[in-house]
Amino acid sequence: MNITFWKRCESLVKHVNICCPLANVSTGSVLRKRGQDVFRPPHTAPVSYSVKRYFHLQSVCLAHRVKEADDLAVTQTESVKKTEGITEAVNSCIDSEDLGRLFAVVHLAGFQRKVTVNDLVVMESSSFPTVGTRIRLEKVLLVGSKDFTLVGRPILSRSVVNIEATVIEKTLSPMVISFLLVRRKRVRKTKMQKNQQTVLLINSIEVNPIKN
Template sequence: MNVNLWKRCETLIKHVDQCWSITTGNTGPLRTLKSSRQVPFRPPMSFCVQRYFHVQSIYLSNRAKVSSEVTETEGIQRSQEIVQAVNSSINSEDLGRLFAVVHLAGFQRKVTVNDIVVVETSSYPTVGTRVKLEKVLLVGSKDFTLLGKPLLSRSVVNIEATVIEKTLSSMLISFLMLRRKRVKKTRMQKRQHTVLLINSIEVAHIEN
């Protein structure tokens, strides 16, 4: 064993003896060293201390379980109160102007009643057809907002629109030129657009 390490062990044992004598009142050393190569004495943890830590760990685990159950019950009560408040606001006459965020042709659009939306696609049917927008991400009023994860249920929100026009966009010109390659290309195109008129936004009652 290294000499410096052994000296440090001796000083540590002396310090432990002093603490032992102060706490218990015994003036004798805790354990005497017989040889210079003996490992310093390390008193084991008593049974009462082990039992205390065991009982405390059980108490803390039970306390965490009780607190989690309390938070779950409080969350359920809070959600029920919110659902009741939203249903009462839906039943009221002063609901205000509803708005919604819908997914149309790869883009999210915020719409309200009597809005005109231009969609860059030709997949919709002929002019005058009434369609239902089913991909609704959000709907709200002046008092509440319902947010889907990611979409709201079809039984909760109903948004209807009418196809009023199918036309082409303005001329789009794209020009390509490569220097010192004698490459010059001009491309002109028109994209197909469908114009929708939002007729109604309706919100049904929410179930608990």
């Protein structure tokens, strides 16, 4: 229980005792009325409607919280069981040799690219190592086969997927010509440039069983 709730209860009880001093009388008394003995029950403090409503609302809120906690626990248990079943099915597919042709979505030089084995990827970047270097692509967003697909949040773990590539060429792009003309201002500008490019060859895509 919340400590603040009990402090509020104590303050309400003190308020009732101050307003109704007869609330502490616990014994009854006998009155003489028209020659007959009439028993008068002990005085009880009149509890206001607001106090009753406060305790009623607190009990209702507590009951709803308990119910929500139970429903959440049941939902989590069901989700865990469902996740375990999906993981077992995916692991069984990975252990089998008939995976088909794997594909993956990787993040390279600020762009997302879908690749498979023996694909050539051309990027507008020169930050990669020298030609002939074998590298591992770390930012893998998605990997899949004909039976399943694994999606990262945002990327997959290194222990799940391994994609290796080889730098086969570092060259320049074709000539890019841009021309600017401003009418009646005698402004004519021609700009020619070549961008640095890197070509990668995807060597292999490997998927390992998922660990719970």
